[in-house]
Amino acid sequence: xxxxxxxxxxxxxxxxxxxxxxxxxxxxxxxxxxxxxxxxxxxxxxxxxxxxxxxxxxxxxxxxxxxxxxxxxxxxxxxxxxxxxxxxxxxxxxxxxxxxxxxxxxxxxxxxxxxxxxxxxxxxxxxxxxxxxxxxxxxxxxxxxxxxxxxx
Numbered sequence: 001x002x003x004x005x006x007x008x009x010x011x012x013x014x015x016x017x018x019x020x021x022x023x024x025x026x027x028x029x030x031x032x033x034x035x036x037x038x039x040x041x042x043x044x045x046x047x048x049x050x051x052x053x054x055x056x057x058x059x060x061x062x063x064x065x066x067x068x069x070x071x072x073x074x075x076x077x078x079x080x081x082x083x084x085x086x087x088x089x090x091x092x093x094x095x096x097x098x099x100x101x102x103x104x105x106x107x108x109x110x111x112x113x114x115x116x117x118x119x120x121x122x123x124x125x126x127x128x129x130x131x132x133x134x135x136x137x138x139x140x141x142x143x144x145x146x147x148x149x150x151x152x
Contacts, residue, residue, distance in 0.1 A: 049091035053084040071124030081139040109142040
């Protein structure tokens with residue numbers, strides 16, 4: 001009985017060790033995973049992000065803005081200016097030449113845009129609680145701020 005118990009104990013310990021080694025990637029095999037993690041994309045420069053954001057606002061205006069007043073008809077346009085605004089914030093965060101104090105007004109405008117987008121839909125032009133001014137009005141204010149405060 002002692003041999004059987006000892007054999008089972010050793011077998012259990014060996015199985016546990018193999019399981020831990022396999023889970024931690026410490027297997028003795030020479031087939032190691034050589035794949036490297038994907039490199040993180042570099043944020044746009046402030047100049048590139050500014051240009052991209054202002055181009056999105058200009059495109060919105062040239063396309064006629066939100067032509068329909070009904071709810072849900074301007075959501076795509078709202079998102080089209082929000083994405084480059086987020087990219088601009090990332091670029092501003094990475095900008096070591098100007099610092100956060102310089103960007104404080106721009107950050108506040110982007111935060112207002114985020115609040116409008118957080119609603120999750122276009123509330124329309126005439127609805128009580130419309131979010132278009134938060135997103136689109138602040139986008140225009142931010143574009144004007146960028147004109148008054150060039151970084152390039």
